[in-house]
Amino acid sequence: MVEFVDARGDDPKEVVSRLRRPGGFLSEPVRKVARDIVSDVRDGGDEALLAHTERLDGVRPDPIRVPLEEIQAAKASLSPEVKESFGVAIENVRFFHKRELDRPFETSRAGATVGQRIRPIRRAGIYVPGGHGAYPSTVVMAAVPAQVAGVPEIAVCAPPGRDGSVSRHVLAVAGLLGLDEVYRVGGAQAIGAMAYGTESIPPVLKIVGPGNDYVTAAKLEVFGHVGVDAPLGPSEVVVIAEAGAFPERVARDLMAQAEHLSGASAILLTPSEELMRSVEPLLTGEPAELITLVRVRDSAHAVELTNLYAPEHAHIISEDPEAILQDLDAVGMVAVGDFTPVALGDYGAGPSHSLPTNGAASWASALGTHDFTARTNYIHYGPEALADLGPHVMRLARLEGFPNHAESVGVRLPKGG
Amino acid sequence: MVEFVDARGDDPKEVVSRLRRPGGFLSEPVRKVARDIVSDVRDGGDEALLAHTERLDGVRPDPIRVPLEEIQAAKASLSPEVKESFGVAIENVRFFHKRELDRPFETSRAGATVGQRIRPIRRAGIYVPGGHGAYPSTVVMAAVPAQVAGVPEIAVCAPPGRDGSVSRHVLAVAGLLGLDEVYRVGGAQAIGAMAYGTESIPPVLKIVGPGNDYVTAAKLEVFGHVGVDAPLGPSEVVVIAEAGAFPERVARDLMAQAEHLSGASAILLTPSEELMRSVEPLLTGEPAELITLVRVRDSAHAVELTNLYAPEHAHIISEDPEAILQDLDAVGMVAVGDFTPVALGDYGAGPSHSLPTNGAASWASALGTHDFTARTNYIHYGPEALADLGPHVMRLARLEGFPNHAESVGVRLPKGG
Numbered sequence: 134m135v136e137f138v139d140a141r142g143d144d145p146k147e148v149v150s151r152l153r154r155p156g157g158f159l160s161e162p163v164r165k166v167a168r169d170i171v172s173d174v175r176d177g178g179d180e181a182l183l184a185h186t187e188r189l190d191g192v193r194p195d196p197i198r199v200p201l202e203e204i205q206a207a208k209a210s211l212s213p214e215v216k217e218s219f220g221v222a223i224e225n226v227r228f229f230h231k232r233e234l235d236r237p238f239e240t241s242r243a244g245a246t247v248g249q250r251i252r253p254i255r256r257a258g259i260y261v262p263g264g265h266g267a268y269p270s271t272v273v274m275a276a277v278p279a280q281v282a283g284v285p286e287i288a289v290c291a292p293p294g295r296d297g298s299v300s301r302h303v304l305a306v307a308g309l310l311g312l313d314e315v316y317r318v319g320g321a322q323a324i325g326a327m328a329y330g331t332e333s334i335p336p337v338l339k340i341v342g343p344g345n346d347y348v349t350a351a352k353l354e355v356f357g358h359v360g361v362d363a364p365l366g367p368s369e370v371v372v373i374a375e376a377g378a379f380p381e382r383v384a385r386d387l388m389a390q391a392e393h394l395s396g397a398s399a400i401l402l403t404p405s406e407e408l409m410r411s412v413e414p415l416l417t418g419e420p421a422e423l424i425t426l427v428r429v430r431d432s433a434h435a436v437e438l439t440n441l442y443a444p445e446h447a448h449i450i451s452e453d454p455e456a457i458l459q460d461l462d463a464v465g466m467v468a469v470g471d472f473t474p475v476a477l478g479d480y481g482a483g484p485s486h487s488l489p490t491n492g493a494a495s496w497a498s499a500l501g502t503h504d505f506t507a508r509t510n511y512i513h514y515g516p517e518a519l520a521d522l523g524p525h526v527m528r529l530a531r532l533e534g535f536p537n538h539a540e541s542v543g544v545r546l547p548k549g550g
Numbered sequence: 551m552v553e554f555v556d557a558r559g560d561d562p563k564e565v566v567s568r569l570r571r572p573g574g575f576l577s578e579p580v581r582k583v584a585r586d587i588v589s590d591v592r593d594g595g596d597e598a599l600l601a602h603t604e605r606l607d608g609v610r611p612d613p614i615r616v617p618l619e620e621i622q623a624a625k626a627s628l629s630p631e632v633k634e635s636f637g638v639a640i641e642n643v644r645f646f647h648k649r650e651l652d653r654p655f656e657t658s659r660a661g662a663t664v665g666q667r668i669r670p671i672r673r674a675g676i677y678v679p680g681g682h683g684a685y686p687s688t689v690v691m692a693a694v695p696a697q698v699a700g701v702p703e704i705a706v707c708a709p710p711g712r713d714g715s716v717s718r719h720v721l722a723v724a725g726l727l728g729l730d731e732v733y734r735v736g737g738a739q740a741i742g743a744m745a746y747g748t749e750s751i752p753p754v755l756k757i758v759g760p761g762n763d764y765v766t767a768a769k770l771e772v773f774g775h776v777g778v779d780a781p782l783g784p785s786e787v788v789v790i791a792e793a794g795a796f797p798e799r800v801a802r803d804l805m806a807q808a809e810h811l812s813g814a815s816a817i818l819l820t821p822s823e824e825l826m827r828s829v830e831p832l833l834t835g836e837p838a839e840l841i842t843l844v845r846v847r848d849s850a851h852a853v854e855l856t857n858l859y860a861p862e863h864a865h866i867i868s869e870d871p872e873a874i875l876q877d878l879d880a881v882g883m884v885a886v887g888d889f890t891p892v893a894l895g896d897y898g899a900g901p902s903h904s905l906p907t908n909g910a911a912s913w914a915s916a917l918g919t920h921d922f923t924a925r926t927n928y929i930h931y932g933p934e935a936l937a938d939l940g941p942h943v944m945r946l947a948r949l950e951g952f953p954n955h956a957e958s959v960g961v962r963l964p965k966g967g
Contacts, residue, residue, distance in 0.1 A: 159775055161589075172578075215949060218942035225939075229664050229927075232657055238649055246886075247646050247900040252879045254913050266951045302949060338913040353774040357766075357781050358576055360913035364774050385958040392954045420954070458928060462669045469663075469930035474958040477931060480943040483664040484927035496671050496755040496777035498925035508915035510646075510901035511875055513886035514894060522642075525635035526897040532632060532719060534683045537809045537837070541802040541891040 135416050136425040137409070140402075140438065149441040153425060154491060155396035158349035158366050167321040167350035174325030179332045185322035192297040194317040197333040199299060201313055207301045208308030215302075219309055222273050222481025229483030230281040234502045244518035250509045253283035254360070256335070257505055258327035260342035260352075263292035263319055264395075267300030274485040275342050275500060276310050282505035287312055288337055290327060292319020319344075321351035328355035341504055343487055345395065362504050363489035363497030367396035370475055371442060371464075373435045373457060374450040376405035382471065383408065384415035386448055389476055391420030399424045400444070402435040436460045443495040445488045446475050463495040519545060552833050553842040554826070557819075557855065566858040570842060571908060572813035575766035575783050584738040584767035591742030596749045602739035609714040611734040614750040616716060618730055624718045625725030632719075636726055639690050639898025646900030647698040651919045661935035667926045670700035671777070673752070674922055675744035677759035677769075680709035680736055681812075684717030691902040692759050692917060693727050699922035704729055705754055707744060709736020736761075738768035745772035758921055760904055762812065779921050780906035780914030784813035787892055788859060788881075790852045790874060791867040793822035799888065800825065801832035803865055806893055808837030816841045817861070819852040853877045860912040862905045863892050880912040936962060 140148040157163055173181040179197065187193050211219075239248030259275040262268055272289065279287050289312055291299045299317045307315050316334055318326060324344075330336030339360035340352055352361040370390035374383050383401060390399040401424070403409060409426045416424050429435045436457060439447055443463035451457055454470045461467055465488030468475045479486045487500035514522070523542045530538035557565040574580055590598040596614065604610045628636070656665030676692040679685055689706065696704050706729055708716045716734045724732050733751055735743060741761075747753030756777035757769055769778040787807040791800050800818060807816040818841070820826060826843045833841050846852045853874060856864055860880035868874055871887045878884055882905030885892045896903045904917035931939070940959045947955035 214945060218945045221939065221942045222946065228659075232655055233666060235652060240649055242645075245899065247649075249650060249901070249916075249918075255879070268950060270946060270950065349774075356773055357770040357910075360780075360910070363777075379961075382958070382961050385954055385961050388954040389952065389958040392952055454930070461926065462672070463924075464926050467926060467928040469928055470932075472933050472936045472962055473929055473931040474962060476943055476947060476952075476955040476958045477936070477939060478927075478929050479955060480946045482662065482929040482931070482939065484666070484929065489924075493774075493777070494924070494926075496924060499666075499927045501666075501925065501927075503920070503925070507880075507906075507911070507913060508918065508920070509878065509881050509884060509911075510895075510916045510918075511884040511886055512890055512895050512899040512901065513871070514890040514899070516889050519889045519894070522638065522894060522899065525638045526893055528631060528635045529639065529687060529897045530893060533685060533687060535806065535809055535893075537802055537805040538893040538896060541799070541806040541893045544796075544799050544802050545889055545891060 135413055135421050138425060138427045140427050141430050145437050145441055149438060152400060152442060153398045153423065155367055157346040157396065158353070158364060163346050163350045164354070167347050168354050170321040171325035171328070171351050171354045174322050174331065175329040182318055182322050182326050182331050185320065186293070186318050189320055190293055191295055192293050194293045194297045197316050197318060199304060199315040199317055204304045204308045204313060204315060207304035210301065211305045219273065219306055222270070223277060223309065225481045225483045226273055226277040226485065227281060230278045230502050234281060235506060243521065244515035245522070246513040248511050250511070251506050252509060253285065254338050254505050254507060256286040256337045257284045258288045258290065258337035258340040260323060260340060260344050260348060261289060261291040261303055262344045262348065263300065264345060267303055269300065269302035269306040270480055270486065271342060272303055272306040272310065274487050276312060278485055278500060278502045279505045280310065282502040284505050287314065288327060288334065289315045290318055290323035291315065293317040321347045324348060324351035324355060328359045341487065341500060362487065362500055363493045364491055365487050366490040367398065368393040369398045369444045369490055370446040370448060371400045371402060371439050371444040372448045372450065373432065373439065374401060374403045374408060375432065375452060376408055377452065378408055378450040378471065380408060380411035381415060383450065384412045386474060387416060387424050388420050390446070391423040394419060397423050401426045402429050402438060404429055404431050432457055439464065443492045445490045445494060448475050465489050465494045465499050552830055552838050555842060555844045557844050558847050562854050562858055566855060569817060569859060570815045570840065572784055574763040574813065575770070575781060580763050580767045581771070584764050585771050587738040588742035588745070588768050588771045591739050591748065592746040599735055599739050599743050599748050602737065603710070603735050606737055607710055608712055609710050611710045611714045614733050614735060616721060616732040616734055621721050621725045621730060621732060624721035627718065628722045636690065636723055639687070640694060640726065642898045642900045643690055643694040643902065644698060647695045647919050651698060652923060660938065661932035662939070663930040665928050667928070668923045669926060670702065671755050671922050671924060673703040673754045674701045675705045675707065675754035675757045677740060677757065677761050677765060678706060678708040678720055679761045679765065680717065681762060684720055686717065686719040686723040687897055687903065688759060689720055689723040689727065690898070691904050693729055695902055695917060695919045696922045697727065699919040701922045704731065705744060705751065706732045707735055707740035708732065710734040738764045741765060741768035741772060745776045758904065758917060779904065779917055780910045781908055782904050783907040784815065785810040786815045786861045786907055787863040787865060788817045788819060788856050788861040789865045789867065790849065790856065791818060791820045791825060792849065792869060793825055794869065795825055795867040795888065797825060797828035798832060800867065801829045803891060804833060804841050805837050807863070808840040811836060814840050818843045819846050819855060821846050821848050849874055856881065860909045862907045862911060865892050882906050882911045882916050
């Protein structure tokens with residue numbers, strides 16, 4: 134059943150607290166399961182990894198790493214049309230992320246140089262979910278930013294099917310991108326294996342990619358030992374639509390997000406009672422259970438609710454969508470205007486489709502090259518610059534009770550200086 | 551006792567595994583304590599926060615929030631000299647971070663616009679450690695990047711002394727920076743309070759700042775619900791010094807890092823037996839226990855070990871320090887050249903002194919404006935651009951089994967298109 138909310142007279146925070154948002158990966162039972170699996174794999178290596186894979190996926194993949202010939206065969210088996218479409222997606226995603234790449238800087242004044250290097254992480258792990266389907270697009274959306282960032286080693290984990298093999302399309306895209314390190318394991322056990330390493334899987338320094346609640350919880354468990362991206366949980370969209378929107382299009386936008394199922398959430402914010410009434414009959418089947426239609430006062434009210442909810446995606450269907458874009462401040466990706474369905478972003482407009490969910494858009498970014506680089510700051514002082522700053526540093530170090538800090542400056546200043 | 555290592559003939563990975571690195575915040579007992587405190591505060595609010603504060607700090611601060619007059623009085627009590635030195639530090643840190651700030655972009659081709667906004671996080675929390683001393687410099691090093699990023703609400707937590715008050719210098723720097731929201735609570739309980747909110751402390755969206763093992767472990771626990779920065783644990787330095795280095799200076803550099811105690815680690819990498827022998831007698835007292843002198847083959851060997859160890863700080867004392875800087879790829883901050891003691895960075899050369907520790911420099915960045923911003927991507931397609939990309943998206947969406955994704959494009963294409 135589609136849910137209706139009339140938000141016009143209510144406190145915005147209270148409205149947002151009523152909107153569907155599962156966030157199961159933060160629940161203590163899920164965290165506990167993920168923690169136990171991760172520590173089993175940390176302590177038990179391949180044997181624990183295979184035991185959990187057998188228990189959860191019904192198969193013991195052998196070998197764990199996909200043979201290169203299998204990747205090449207999958208790539209060769211692609212139809213020319215599908216290969217072309219993946220090629221277009223890869224080119225767009227590469228174009229966007231080349232533009233996104235952070236740039237180093239260096240600046241000098243009065244004999245003091247300060248700067249920042251941007252360097253690729255040496256080895257990254259990408260999780261590609263399986264389960265209900267296969268997501269070759271996720272390989273594009275995580276591996277291309279990693280490659281643009283210059284990551285020299287990229288490992289991919291994807292859950293095996295009942296026959297022990299990884300989706301042919303996932304392997305084919307790996308082949309198109311020149312990735313040759315793919316492991317047929319999934320779930321929290323794959324996260325544990327990438328974080329701590331096993332006999333078959335050398336450990337990575339950072340793990341990215343979307344997954345189910347257990348995968349996401351496992352990433353939270355290993356964070357600190359390795360890096361991880363933002364929580365990429367069940368998919369969400371807020372569609373902000375004015376009275377002039379076409380109901381059939383809005384209905385498809387909502388159904389598209391909701392057909393992810395697994396706790397997805399699709400919300401329409403509109404001031405138009407008529408639009409709501411026209412859209413509602415077009416929402417059918419299981420996805421309709423995950424859709425909420427919210428009556429708002431006006432566009433400003435819609436923006437206020439969206440910023441509080443901080444959705445993974447927003448789609449703006451308005452006479453002046455750019456104005457609304459400028460007011461949104463907590464969304465993973467915004468699709469602007471009626472001719473930009475969110476699906477374009479999902480498959481290849483340019484930005485990664487790996488986006489913060491469950492409100493994390495209020496503090497986290499879309500996956501990008503910045504997830505595959507780290508910043509090293511540096512300072513280079515000459516003797517005069519040291520003489521200028523040194524006495525201040527000595528004073529503050531002594532104030533905090535660190536005489537050796539002060540003296541590490543003092544021994545470098547001219548005597549009597 | 552200073553420790554000696556001869557690394558010349560050994561496997562680099564094996565050498566690095568022998569170097570001191572506590573990383574206690576990742577241990578399961580510490581994680582468990584932090585988890586329990588955080589969940590107590592989440593469930594119990596102010597009462598739980600005060601109970602843990604009384605148990606650990608011996609006092610129940612009342613009120614929890616520092617009155618504004620106290621901040622103003624602390625600021626007014628600063629001597630002109632100390633005020634000037636903090637002013638110099640603040641100006642340098644602001645200068646660096648203005649330069650660092652990520653920039654938005656937008657680019658169009660063939661009717662398709664893609665772009666990225668960089669937006670400040672709405673509300674951030676800064677942890678300022680106490681314990682052995684007071685660290686007003688940490689307020690500068692976290693709050694200035696937050697302010698440059700444009701964060702409108704900044705909350706500060708600092709542990710109370712036995713008398714229930716926060717260090718006067720911490721309050722004074724808060725006053726200098728115009729911060730008026732300071733809470734006298736510390737430890738894992740302060741992290742829990744900022745993450746989940748209590749009656750006295752409105753929740754924040756992201757928590758940053760260094761702390762002891764329990765504070766760091768608590769940040770890992772709340773990650774996912776809120777954002778956190780990299781693990782900022784016990785301090786570390788690697789000093790890479792050639793034969794020409796002055797022993798007295800090198801000794802001070804090592805002692806400066808080691809005087810942080812609490813699991814700090816200071817390592818000298820040098821090819822010079824003579825330098826090691828000259829430095830060793832200058833290392834005294836408790837800090838000397840935390841210092842390791844490592845004999846390496848040459849500078850390239852030193853770089854290899856440093857990159858594997860991924861220290862918080864590196865200091866390069868060499869005839870050609872710039873060349874070594876270019877080869878380092880996993881360090882939080884590098885101090886380049888003999889006239890640049892690390893202490894300059896600690897107190898006010900420009901970059902933040904909040905840096906990834908325990909090897910996290912291999913995947914994480916120095917604290918900076920990027921910790922206080924998030925990226926929102928957007929796409930804006932016109933009808934022609936949709937007609938170009940749309941069929942590819944429809945094909946890939948159907949391949950993955952998402953007919954509504956495909957139709958959200960299809961309903962926007964010309965009939966028969």
